[in-house]
Amino acid sequence: MRRTPLFSGIIYIILGLxxxxxATQNIQRENGWGLFTVFLIIIATFDLGSGLRMVAFHFKWQKELKNK
Known part of the structure; x- marks a missing residue:
């Protein structure tokens, strides 16, 4: 089975969420921001950004395939 950018993008978005x-649970448990919380937010940012970029690429790619 071949993975499309849409599938990978959705997986990345789910991981980012x-x-x-x-991270929000860790903030509530520790009553503030710790190093681990900042690390989780950084990972979430990268995952969400990559996921959105892959989903956008998928739709752009599909549009180009239809124009050929």
Whole structure:
């Protein structure tokens, strides 16, 4: 089975949302921002950014395939 950028993008977005959830839970548990929380937010940012970029690429790619 071949993975499309849409599938990979959705997986990255889900992981980004999961890391965001874990970071908010960590903030509430520790009563503030710690190093681990900042690390989780950085990972979530990279995952969400990559996921959105892959989803956008998928739709651009599909549009180009239809024009050929």
């Amino acid at each position: 999961l890391f965001t959830y874990l």
